[in-house]
Amino acid sequence: MLVHPQFDPIALQVGPLAVHWYGLTYLAAFGLFVLLGRAQARRPRFAAAGWAPAEVEDLLFFGVLGVILGGRLGYVLFYKPLHFLANPLEVFAVWQGGMAFHGGLIGVIFALFVYARRRGRPFWEVADLVAPCVPVGLAAGRLGNFINGELWGRAADPGLPWAMVFPQSGLAIARHPSQLYQFALEGLLLFALLWLYSRGPRRPGQVAGAFLLGYGVFRFIAEAFREPDAHLGLLSLGLSMGQWLCLPMVLLGALILGLAARGRLAPVH
Template sequence: MLTYPQIDPVAIRLGPLAVHWYGLTYLVAFALFFFLATRRLRHRPFASIQQPAPWTRQDIEDLLFWGVLGVIAGGRLGYVLFYKPVYYLSHPLEVFAIWQGGMSFHGGMLGVIVAMALWAHKRGRPWLQVTDLVAPCVPLGLASGRVGNFINGELWGRVADASLPWAMVFPHGGPLPRHPSQVYQFLLEGVLLFVLLWLYARQPRQTGQVSGAFLVGYGVLRFVAEYFREPDAFLGLQALGLSRGQWLCVPMVLAGVAMWGWASRRNAAASPTG
């Protein structure tokens, strides 16, 4: 059994200014996205697209800006609506108090989807072409965010057997050893999903298939990780003994399967027969 290393959540102090590790992990996530997205431009079909215009580094910079807005706005609104709607209905001004914490991945994902749709419409590009470019670049950013969760000692796991070598006692999680679920999520929905999706996307795919694969992959891996993560105290487990996070993954997986199947059928219908 391990003891949480008590990492100071503040990385740098410059007088009254405090730079938190969690904020730095967001910056790392955005930098990773930019690095990977520029590499994606070398892959097919993006390297050969000419209409309405070739993809450029400037496009990636613009996508990053829009994506950051989508992550912040969607993540916060998702937390408000999915996790504490009654509380924020009574305290509406606190919706804007992002510094107090409270972000939702599923809300952030919806925010990014809306942002990408608006950007695609503005540039006259097919929306699924944009999401296919973006999808494989996201998981390592999610992994970086889980590092921030671990440093903050938050979102710890469920109680584990003390004989588990990597079970850990978290400072705010009580005296019992717990699963380091932030590490599980770092490895599953971060590193593993990135490797699988990056390799999958390197081969020619029909428009929409990579996006569908991301939805399915993240939804399944997050669903599994939630079995080791302590449910939010104010929610607990819900119908069928599932957490709120797991229930939010269900429509995500179904949407991914439908998107992947639609893209495959569309290609089959377009192929010549006889």
């Protein structure tokens, strides 16, 4: 069995200033988003609509706000509503951790809607530009989870060549390195599929719908190997909270993709 290396969470320290690996993965995610967003803006569909590099940077700002606010509120509402109801001031204690991707996604969708309204651009055009740029950021975040030795996987067959012991879990048992599964599935693979899919001529909303569908499916699969939250465990039908939250994503993504392919997706202004 492999053993998690237990990396030092601090990548670089100069005097009192400490730079954490997790912070670096976020910086990498933001940088990759800008690079990919600019490449998207040069594609015929978006170039014809007059997209400029500066707009991509503004879009990143809106997206970051959506991730932070939505991610925190999602964690509060989806994972620990009773705890935060009893301790409302802890909602603002973001330094203690606690973010939810599905909440962050809702926050980003709202931020894109606000951006589209302010810039006078069709919402689906903005969403289609952003969608292929997101998975690399997710990949960077999962790499940060692995470096930190958090969000480890469920128990695995010790004979599995890549089974790994995470001492941080408090149990010396072989586990699935589920962070790396998510890195590969909802990060690298989803990026490759969406980037190739978005190269061709697509109707408004098709790429955004493909993202929702693809992420929901890949996250649902990865959740089967990820240790569920200790305070929740497995819920109805033996599914984790993450899997239950993926189901509406898959359904909504399939609906948007199907309507967009038929040219029946209602415009959002």
